[in-house]
Amino acid sequence: MDAQTARLRALEAARALFNERGVQAVGMDAIRTASGVSLKRLYQLFPSKEALVEAVLRRRDEAFLAEVAAHAERAGARAPYDRVLDVFDHFAEWFAEPGFRGCVFLNAHGELGGVSAGVTAVVREHKQAVRGYFADLVDELGAPPALAGQLALLADGAMAGAGVSGSPAAAGQAKEAARVLMDVALGR
Known part of the structure; x- marks a missing residue:
């Protein structure tokens, strides 16, 4: 998966999870699972949860x-x-x-x-x-x-x-x- 696709998938998954559960209740592992983007790639794209x-x-x-x-x-x-x-x-x-x-x-x-x-x-x-x-x-x-x-x-x-x-x-x-x-x- 290219970086642009990974970024969009991560952003959309994070948006949906944050909306559903709140920001603090959602960890990067949940975003990884929902987006299908590896944890390593997530942190390459967004160095911190705050950046995401x-x-x-x-x-x-x-x-x-x-x-x-x-x-x-x-x-x-x-x-x-x-x-x-x-x-x-x-x-x-x-x-x-x-x-x-x-x-x-x-x-x-x-x-x-x-x-x-x-x-x-x-x-x-x-x-x-x-x-x-x-x-x-x-x-x-x-x-x-x-x-x-x-x-x-x-x-x-x-x-x-x-x-x-x-x-x-x-x-x-x-x-x-x-x-x-x-x-x-x-x-x-």
């Missing part, structure tokens, strides 16, 4: 932002107001998927944020990118910049709430809260 966690998070960051953009495109959202609301519609679909256990970034930070500067940095970069996505939409709306942080906070709260409750209802609640925030910010 960071790589999983970076890959998820790219996928998450692409999924949000793809959902907005499929929905045919025209105005930035609608594109903000589309984020929460995407969340409703995501939260309803079998095996949804909340935001992988919040979960990883909860487990490792106090002991892994690398994981903390990746989580913060991701959350800043999500805030940046909202900031671009808020700018297009002509609303106060502070609204972007409020929308990002709603998104985090919806992910955490859905992960804890096991219900996608948090997405709809956050969507309605986003609508209220935007209407107030726009003086409607």
Whole structure:
């Protein structure tokens, strides 16, 4: 198996296991077994479990932002107001998927944020990118910049709430809260 294939298999196996069991509960042996990548190769690709966690998070960051953009495109959202609301519609679909256990970034930070500067940095970069996505939409709306942080906070709260409750209802609640925030910010 070439290095690229081994890397992708290891990342996918680690993502699935971390999502299912949590980061600390999964050892490199379990990832070896699930991925079919030898332990020696795993450590060649990822010198530590922390490096593997960071790589999983970076890959998820790219996928998450692409999924949000793809959902907005499929929905045919025209105005930035609608594109903000589309984020929460995407969340409703995501939260309803079998095996949804909340935001992988919040979960990883909860487990490792106090002991892994690398994981903390990746989580913060991701959350800043999500805030940046909202900031671009808020700018297009002509609303106060502070609204972007409020929308990002709603998104985090919806992910955490859905992960804890096991219900996608948090997405709809956050969507309605986003609508209220935007209407107030726009003086409607």
